[in-house]
Amino acid sequence: MFMDGIMNICATTRLYKRKNEKGEIVYVKEPVWNWVVANITLMALGTSSPEIMLSLVEALLTLGKPAGELGPSCIAGSAAYNFLVISAVCTTALPNGQFKKISQLRVYVVTATWSIWAYVWMLVVYVWWTPDEVTLAEAFLTLGFFVLMVLSAWIVDKQPWKKNNRIVSNSDPEAPSEQPGVTAIVVSPSAAEQDSGALAPGEAPVKTHAHYRHILAARQRHAAAAQRKLQGGGGEGGEGDLMLVSGQGFGDDAMLRADPTKEQVMFRSRAYAFLESAGTVRVAVTRVAPEGGSLDHPLRVHYKTEDGDAVAGLDYEAREGTLHFAPGEAYKYVEVRIIDDDMTEPDVHFSIVLTGADAPNGGAGKEVLVVQDRVRITIVDDDDAGVIGFELPEYEVAFNEKRSYAEVTLVRRRGADGRVTVEYETQDLTAVAGDDYVAAKGTVVFESGEKSARVRLQLLQSFVPEAHKALQLVLRNPEGGAELGKRAACKVTLVRRQFTLMPAGAAGAKEGLELGKGSIKLAAADGADDGAGSEGEGEFNLWSAWREQIVSVFSPDEPDEGEKVSWAGLILQYINITWKLLLFLLVPPAEWRGGYPCFFAALGAIVGIVYLVNEAGSLFGCIIGLKEVMVGVSIVAVGTSLPDTLASRIAAVKDPDADAAIGNITGSNGVNVFLGLGLPWAVCSVYYHLRGEKYVTPGGDLEFAVMLYAVLGGCGIVILAVARYFGGELGGSKVRQYSIAALLVLLWLLYLILSGLRAYGDI
Known part of the structure; x- marks a missing residue:
């Protein structure tokens, strides 16, 4: 509980006023705690x-x-x-x-x-x-000395003597997004070093002992969320057409340290992957002002394409040209047309190369440094029937004490050609069909070109969240040429929460309601689902959460997927039951008031x-x-x-x-x-x-x-x-x-x- 309180405190974010490279005031979301x-x-x-x-x-x-x-x-x-x-x-x-x-x-x-x-x-x-x-x-x-230790560590991390100690990530709020649904934030160099990918809203760049002790207690809730980020797209609305394969764009601190006194030109990411059916694709080239300087002059950047496994004229159309940046303009795009065909073939790649940069007319004499002159473009073949699996290996569902349902997402990767089907079936783990949910068995159909589908699981009103309960959803018998991927089964855990969760980015979604193992939208079973949710659904009920916390003392924690509750675990559970009951009575839930009441109450219990x-x-x-x-x-x-x-x-x-x-x-x-x-x-x-x-x-x-x-x-x-x-x-x-x-x-x-x-x- 003490660790839960700390993690809630450290996850707090707020809006800060910052200046972008154009000198304009923008509001960005950053963790409160360095x-x-x-x-x-x-x-x-x-x-x-x-x-x-x-x-x-x-x-x-x-x-x-x-x-x-x-x-x-x-x-x-x-x-x-x-x-x-x-x-x-x-x-x-x-x-x-x-x-x-x-x-x-x-x-x-x-x-x-x-x-x-x-x-x-x-x-x-x-x-x-x-x-x-x-x-x-x-x-x-x-x-x-404690204060001095904190201050000195903060100073060497932030390096406030550097002017450009705030850099914009590859989802700059002022930059046109290459990917739908990308949320804009600003991160510091230390955060970029701390994580190989861009931070999501509400995530604090904290990697500590407490974080991993929290994982021990919370059964690795965030592992699936990390996998989801690495998987790239795959959702609806064409999100699977573009995947940032590696790199962090502006967040690559080593790249920005090349020579901060010179204007720099680079690609926004080091590698991309596009579906063969993407048509014309755009790759962003950006310029960064030197320390103490500006982008008040025009710039020309020359580029060309180079073959790799992909061959110009067969897989893509060769391009060579010049990007003309106007004064103050930070982004330009290289557009390349991908040639689509109906042949099943391996993924191939080509490169876009920046061959030089110069500053004409008003920028003469200014040195321009090309710090990343090459980006690898992978063309992903989509003429195969594809591989079908669950988007995430595990989901957590917050039950809202009404007759409700949960939706689990299936994805079709490595191709989407032709009509394919796959069968699914629910299996009991600790949740029981007929008591906690309605058993489901059926067939999911992917039409040609479709990349995602959803399976709806009906939750029963009789379910009382006395403890986490879990069921398993299994895929089998794919037809139409498709194959099953590694995620042919997923675990769905019914958790002790009173929140209504919506997919990240959905209209009306409240920040902080997305759990670590994916988001599942819950809606009333009467079908009144408008996709947005009501204003009051996400409110935290202290007494309900505290009651559930106390009730959970009498049931052992859920085992990991594929495991059973051990006798040793049961023995330890009931040996510790008196202590747990006493602590859960005295310490409020970690979600309340940002975790501070839980933190101080747990600290008193530790005394x-x-x-x-x-x-x-x-x-x-x-x-x-x-x-x-x-x-x-x-x-x-x-x-x-x-x-x-x-x-x-x-x-x-x-x-x-x-x-x-x-x-x-x-x-x-x-x-x-x-x-x-x-x-x-x-x-x-x-x-x-x-x-x-x-x-x-x-x-x-x-x-x-x-x-x-x-x-x-x-x-x-x-x-x-x-x-x-x-x-x-x-x-x-x-x-x-x-x-x-x-x-x-x-x-x-x-x-x-x-x-x-x-x-x-x-x-």
Whole structure:
């Protein structure tokens, strides 16, 4: 629930006033939270809240008593485990031969530096400045370092000293759209580096531990949405005729960094694909003003086509000519006619090449740089009968407590020639035909040229959303020459929501109502479906959502597609049922008020749980005769970091880079000290200062553990830096992976052994 609250907060967007390249004021939609700031503030509270709260609660409980060591030692132990063991787990998670690097290297270097300084600072406080005492100055300096860490990371990400720190993506609000339905936004260079595709409205460019812990809890809700973006078109209205295959147009930061002092000319994307039946296609060429300059002069850009597999005269008509940009004009189009035929043939490609650019009449002497001189055009054959499958592998349907239906989309790809049919049938998973929905079986017909169709599933009024229920829709027996694709089955989950969802881009659709696994429109069964929905349908009902949240406690989570609820899952469900019921009663739904009430209520619940952890840890240490500092650096530290271990491993496997898997660990370690110690130090130092006393915190064995981590953590950074030089921080051959992992784990074991020897006076 805490993670749900954070994700809702970070997903908040708002309209900002910006200037486009023509100097005109435009309003663009951007995330409220910068991804770096969210990483180090909100997300750190999510991933590190147990350690931070443990230290704070212990400090509050020991006011007027000798300071405890469990909280600080847990922070030191968690840092060692996080950086050394989690990095080892991540590097062995990749397939043999695959490498992954940290893409946001500037931010990583800053946070890694702060993470090492954080533990050096602990030594300064405990040993060198005021030994065995924490003063007001030291406490508030520690909190100040947290602010400085956030500020410095934000600065290296945003690079505000650069004039063109806002760049327009390939869906510029001022640019004519090459694709119907493309939503205009503006993104920063950091966002472009963070994602290989353009951001959709409402998406925050945040890739963090909390994001992947949220995936663990929410059963990977966003995976299908990502696949949908990569699939390109395929919907109605000709959306399948054009696919941006790769590149991000203006979002390609490396391209824009070529020489920002010169005017630049480029294609808006690096590759396109058009259906053979598209007729005349248009490919955009754009010009970008130099830093401090303008587009107040004319420009000529020369182009020609070149054969690849496609042959001019057979597959397309050759073109050669010049684009004439008027003063202030940023876009021109190269038009090429595709030759359609009735033969089934493989996809072929040709290229459009920019052969030069010059600025005549008023622009003489101005240097123009062609930063991308070639674009690959793929002609997709549509004379085949095609491959039929579901648009998405999984859908989530928000039930609206009325007799309603859901529509699931089938798509026909790789050709649309001729009339074809395919049979479909519903199958029970946890939803039961006759109780939750009406069983359906029938045939879908695609006429020649048709690329999509819909299957309507009737939901029954008797369905009460006590828990997520799921059914499966299966395709079989294609006829007419078509084949079944990989998505011959899809899972439809009935979820506990009161929203009415509409397809993205539909008239009247309210932002924020599109779930991660595709959009399904729900409408009343009386047939009064106007395609737009009413104004009141999307309103959030707090009490209904809270009631559903509480009712869901008594049912286990839905298993993944093709899996069954395990006995272990059922046992854990009913072991935890008391805790879940208590938390769901106290914590409001994450969708309410942008997630802030859920965030703070869950934070309060964590404080209560951490109090119990503190008492249990101390009691356990007494029972087995283990010193408190060793309980903190080992058992408690590992226990509080296990969720991060699972989240990081998922990030290592699923993410295209190593940022979420490794890059966030260093920032989290710094936050552990600056907040996990800064907050209790500030509270206790003020308390004792008002009483005219000193806040005594004996360093004892802890100072050795901190110094040891500072040394071993530095060794870990060097190991990852060397690994990056030879391919990437993560991955490589299996021999390399396990060698690096073994070395990192050995460093952690060395940390535990030496800390234990020191604690018991053997060294």
